[in-house]
Amino acid sequence: xxxxxxxxxxxxxxxxxxxxxxxxxxxxxxxxxxxxxxxxxxxxxxxxxxxxxxxxxxxxxxxxxxxxxxxxxxxxxxxxxxxxxxxxxxxxxxxxxxxxxxxxxxxxxxxxxxxxxxxxxxxxxxxxxxxxxxxxxxxxxxxxxxxxxxxxxxxxxxxxxxxxxxxxxxxxxxxxxxxxxxxxxxxxxxxxxxxxx
Amino acid sequence: xxxxxxxxxxxxxxxxxxxxxxxxxxxxxxxxxxxxxxxxxxxxxxxxxxxxxxxxxxxxxxxxxxxxxxxxxxxxxxxxxxxxxxxxxxxxxxxxxxxxxxxxxxxxxxxxxxxxxxxxxxxxxxxxxxxxxxxxxxxxxxxxxxxxxxxxxxxxxxxxxxxxxxxxxxxxxxxxxxxxxxxxxxxxxxxxxxxxx
Numbered sequence: 453x454x455x456x457x458x459x460x461x462x463x464x465x466x467x468x469x470x471x472x473x474x475x476x477x478x479x480x481x482x483x484x485x486x487x488x489x490x491x492x493x494x495x496x497x498x499x500x501x502x503x504x505x506x507x508x509x510x511x512x513x514x515x516x517x518x519x520x521x522x523x524x525x526x527x528x529x530x531x532x533x534x535x536x537x538x539x540x541x542x543x544x545x546x547x548x549x550x551x552x553x554x555x556x557x558x559x560x561x562x563x564x565x566x567x568x569x570x571x572x573x574x575x576x577x578x579x580x581x582x583x584x585x586x587x588x589x590x591x592x593x594x595x596x597x598x599x600x601x602x603x604x605x606x607x608x609x610x611x612x613x614x615x616x617x618x619x620x621x622x623x624x625x626x627x628x629x630x631x632x633x634x635x636x637x638x639x640x641x642x643x644x645x646x647x648x649x
Numbered sequence: 650x651x652x653x654x655x656x657x658x659x660x661x662x663x664x665x666x667x668x669x670x671x672x673x674x675x676x677x678x679x680x681x682x683x684x685x686x687x688x689x690x691x692x693x694x695x696x697x698x699x700x701x702x703x704x705x706x707x708x709x710x711x712x713x714x715x716x717x718x719x720x721x722x723x724x725x726x727x728x729x730x731x732x733x734x735x736x737x738x739x740x741x742x743x744x745x746x747x748x749x750x751x752x753x754x755x756x757x758x759x760x761x762x763x764x765x766x767x768x769x770x771x772x773x774x775x776x777x778x779x780x781x782x783x784x785x786x787x788x789x790x791x792x793x794x795x796x797x798x799x800x801x802x803x804x805x806x807x808x809x810x811x812x813x814x815x816x817x818x819x820x821x822x823x824x825x826x827x828x829x830x831x832x833x834x835x836x837x838x839x840x841x842x843x844x845x846x
Contacts, residue, residue, distance in 0.1 A: 481702075481726045481762040484719040505678075511707035511727065515715045522681040529678045530708065565678040 453493055453627040456605065457641050459486065460628055466635045478605060479512035479577050490627055491519025494575065494603040497625050498524070501600040503573045505529055507566070507588055509548070509559050516605055517575035524573070529566070531559040531591060546590035551580045551611075559587050566595030574602040579626065582613025589622070606630065609642050650690055650824040653802065654838050656683065657825055663832050675802060676709035676774050687824055688716025691772065691800040694822050695721070698797040700770045702726055704763070704785055706745070706756050713802055714772035721770070726763070728756040728788060743787035748777045748808075756784050763792030771799040776823065779810025786819070803827065806839050 465473040477483040494516075503524050508517035509531040521528035534557075542563040549556045566572065574588045585602050592599050601623030607614045609631050614624045629642040662670040674680040691713075700721050705714035706728040718725035731754075739760040746753045763769065771785045782799050789796050798820030804811045806828050811821045826839040 475759060476761070477724075480729070480759060481724050482715065482718070484715060484723070484725055487715070488719060511711060511729070514708060514711040515725065518679065518681060518684070518712045518715055521679070522685060526681070527674075527678050528681055528712070532677070532708070562672060562677060564673070 453490065455486065456490060456628045459483075460606065460630075461639060464639065466633060466639070468635070470633050470635065472606070472608075472630070472633055472639075474606070479515075482515045484515075487515050487519050490516055490605060491521075491523045493627060494520040494573075494625070495523030497603065498573050498601060501573070502571050503600055504569070504571045505566075505597075506573050506575050507531065507561075507592065508575045509533070509584055509588060512578075513576040513584075516577055520573070520575050520603065529561060531561040531588065533557050533559055544591045544594035546587040546594075548587035549583050551583065559584075559591065561591050563595060566592055566597045568596040570595070570597035571600050572597045573600055575604070576602070577605045579604040579607040579614050579624070580611040582617050585613070585617060585622075585624075601625065603627070608633065650687065652683065653687060653825045656680075657803065657827075658836060661836065663830060663836070665832065667830050667832065669803070669805075669827070669830055669836075671803070676712075679712045681712075684712050684716050687713055687802060688718075688720045690824060691717040691770075691822070692720030694800065695770050695798060698770070699768050700797055701766070701768045702762075702794075703770050703772050704728065704758075704789065705772045706730070706781055706785060709775075710773040710781075713774055717770070717772050717800065724762075726758060728758040728785065730754050730756055741788045741791035743784040743791075745784035746780050748780065756781075756788065758788050760792060763789055763794045765793040767792070767794035768797050769794045770797055772801070773799070774802045776801040776804040776811050776821070777808040779814050782810070782814060782819075782821075798822065800824070805830065 463476050506517050506521035506528045517528050543560050545558050545560045603625045607626035607629045609629045631642045632640045660673050703714050703718035703725045714725050740757050742755050742757045800822045804823035804826045806826050828839045829837045
C-alpha cells in the first residue's frame with residue numbers, strides 16, 4: 453500500500469538497534485483516516501474468503517483490526533496478555549515471545565469467541581519473527597476455528613517470520629513489506645505483486 | 650443510547666461480585682457496527698467542542714476511542730500501561746489504581762502527542778470510580794493540553810466516579826448509565842437528558 457510506505461518514510465523513525473518507530477501515526481498516536489483506508493484494503497484483499505471474525509492481540513493491533521473488521525462487516529476479537537477479572541468461563545491460552553520486549557507471556561481469549569464455525573482473519577500492526585501470529589493461530593486451533601490468513605500493516609521481511617508462515621501454508625498479506633532497515637541507509641521496501649497502490 | 654442499553658440487558662452478564670461482563674460485544678469480542686454507531690454518537694455530543702485529539706488508555710477503550718476519533722476526523726492516542734521499547738523521547742506518566750484488577754500501575758504517553766495546542770476528548774469503555782479518567786487528565790495536564798470532556802460507553806453511576814468528576818468541572822457523557830447492578834435484581838439505568846435514543 454503505497455500510502456503507508458510513503459508515510460513510513462516520512463514519519464517513521466529508526467531507533468538504535470534498528471527498531472522502527474511509527475508511534476506518531478500507527479501504534480500510539482493513530483491517524484484514524486489512514487487506518488480506515490488500511491482496514492478497507494485488508495477487507496478488499498480478503499473479500500472472497502468468507503471471513504466471520506477478525507482476531508488480534510492487544511494493544512497496538514486493535515485499531516487496524518477494528519478497521520478491517522468494520523470494513524468486512526464482522527466482529528473483532530482481541531486476545532489479552534493477562535487473564536482479566538471480567539473474563540469468565542473457559543479460555544484458550546498460547547505462549548508468545550515478544551521480539552520487541554524480549555520476554556515470553558501468555559495470550560488468552562474466551563473460548564466462546566472462537567468456534568468451529570469461524571473463519572478467522574488474523575490482523576496485527578507488525579510482523580517480525582511471527583511469534584504473535586503463531587500464538588493467535590494456536591488459539592484458533594484450540595477453538596477449531598479455521599484461519600483464512602493474516603494481514604499485517606508492516607512486515608519486516610528480513611526477520612523471516614512472514615516467509616516461515618507462508619512456507620507453513622498460511623496466507624500472509626502485508627500492507628508494507630520492509631526488506632531492510634538501517635539507521636544510516638534508511639528503509640527499503642520489497643516490491644509486492646497484487647496490491648493496490 | 651438506547652441501543653447500547655438494550656444490548657447490555659440482552660447480552661451483558663452479571664458475574665459474582667456484581668462485575669458486569671460485556672465481553673461478547675464491547676470489550677473482548679467487539680460488535681464493530683455497534684461501536685461505530687457509539688463513536689458517531691460521541692462525535693455528535695462533542696461536535697462543537699473543537700476536539701483535536703481523542704485520548705484513551707489501552708486496551709479495551711481503544712475500539713470506542715478509535716470510532717469516536719474517526720467520526721470526529723481527528724487522531725486517536727492511547728496511553729500505555731508500561732513503557733515500551735518502541736517509545737523514545739520524553740513521556741508523561743500518571744498512576745492509576747484499577748478497580749477491576751485491584752492494583753496500581755502507571756500509564757504513560759509520549760510527550761509529543763499531547764501539547765498545549767490540543768483540545769482533548771477522553772474516551773473509555775467503563776467509568777466506575779474514575780481512576781483511569783483521572784490518570785488521563787493528569788497526562789493532559791502535564792502536556793498543558795485542554796480536556797474538553799470525557800465520553801464513556803458505560804458509567805456505573807452508583808460507584809460515584811462520574812459525579813465526582815462532574816463536581817470537579819469535567820463534562821462527562823455516558824452512553825449508558827447504570828444506577829444499580831445486582832445478580833438477582835438485574836440492571837437499572839438512569840434516565841439521561843439530552844441523549845439521542
